[in-house]
Amino acid sequence: MASKKYVNPFQDVHEKAQAAIDHARRVREEEAERRKKNAEEEAARENVVPRRKLRIVRRDFPPLGICEWCNAQFKSTLQQLDKAEFEIRTLFDAHQCKREDAS
Numbered sequence: 001m002a003s004k005k006y007v008n009p010f011q012d013v014h015e016k017a018q019a020a021i022d023h024a025r026r027v028r029e030e031e032a033e034r035r036k037k038n039a040e041e042e043a044a045r046e047n048v049v050p051r052r053k054l055r056i057v058r059r060d061f062p063p064l065g066i067c068e069w070c071n072a073q074f075k076s077t078l079q080q081l082d083k084a085e086f087e088i089r090t091l092f093d094a095h096q097c098k099r100e101d102a103s
């Protein structure tokens, strides 16, 4: 006598659907975890190297550059503009940003 285990077809469908839902949730959780990790790493990088930008506000003598992040000013006494800009950029690269609104 062949006995066949009775499987409720609806039960079977339900289990497969549940497995798919579980899988989708795991994928979503892994994705969320990955995004969170990336955001934290990005924030850590920005703490080490703040996003700052030098703006040359005056190109005739005496040239003047400012940091768009902290408004620090950089002046050069060099007459040659290309050298003056290089000096300003060097000063900019060396300076420590101090945001007035920083806590």
Ligand SMILES: [Zn+2]
Residues within 6 Å of the ligand: 052, 067, 068, 069, 070, 071, 072, 095, 096, 097, 098
């Ligand atoms: Zn600065």
